[in-house]
Amino acid sequence: MASPGDLYEVIAPLLGVSHATVRAHDLALVRAGLRTTGGRGRSAAKMTSRDAASLTIVSMASDSLSDTTSTLDSFAALPTVKRWELVGKNSPIEALADNHTFLDAFAAILDAARDNQIDLAEHPKDAIGLRYYFGKQPIDIQITLHRPDCWAIVRFREPGTSEKEHIETRGYSTGKFPPQSINLKRSFTIDDRTIFALACRLDDRELKTQQELRDEMKKARIRVGSDARRSS
Known part of the structure; x- marks a missing residue:
């Protein structure tokens, strides 16, 4: 299980914010x-998927450090909007109740990645993944937060396709909109890299760089070749 500091080490570089923030x-x-809270040392808090999702949300979309709780309040309880639903097979959010919230969906995706219910298409399970499978179909995932409207979208789609060519899209919104005087629209998007980095930390799996993965694959091919020569 991950400590708070473990999550800081993942979230800060991937979102481009400071560790202190x-x-x-x-x-x-x-x-x-x-x-979740705990004591110190061995009794220190062990972060859950909901803790990781909450910390990621506020680190993505808070305007300032004084807005942390209000940002979480704005996004976590957003209800699903059924008219935006296009269900994909074996989706990690398919089994959630009809009245589930955005935080429920985010945590369910992290749980599925942590528990290997989502298989990486191109990398070992302890790597930062670029895409995953619904069955045999490679899928990209994106989670986007919008401000000042405060609505969220979870997208699953085939790699290399446009946003409209999705396998599943779930929207989360209250249907309330900010004053029309606000003209600036902002969005914040994360993808598979952040999802799998968080999942690895929650499961105490080691994160590896792409170069480390290539080196491991090269060594594995060399070992296979050597074994084949010895057996011939």
Whole structure:
């Protein structure tokens, strides 16, 4: 199980924010009673998938450190919008209740990746993945948060296709919109890299760089070739 510091190490570089900023958001969630807590040392808190999803949301979309809890409040409880639904086979959010929230969906995706219910298409399970499978079909995943409207979209689609060519899209919104005087629209998107990095940390799996993976594959091919020569 991951400690808070383990998640800081994943979230900060992938979102391009400082370690101190992620830690400040996390402490704000602790003070508000919005994440798992524990003692010190061996009894320190072990982060759940909901904790990881919550910390990622606020680190993505908060305007300032004073907005941590309000940002989570705005996004976590967003209900699913059925009219945006196109269900994919074996989707990690397919089994959720009809009234599930965006935080439920985000946590379910992390659980599926952590528990190997989602198989990486091109990399070992302990790697930062680029895509995964629904069965034998390679799929890309994106999670996007929109401000100031405060709505979210989870997309699953085939690699290399446009946003409209999706296998499944789930929207999460209250249907309420900001004053029309606000003209600036912003969106924040993460994909498979962040999902699988978080999942590996939650499961205490080692994260590896793409170069490390290539080196391992090269060594494995050499071993296979040597074994084949010895047996011939």
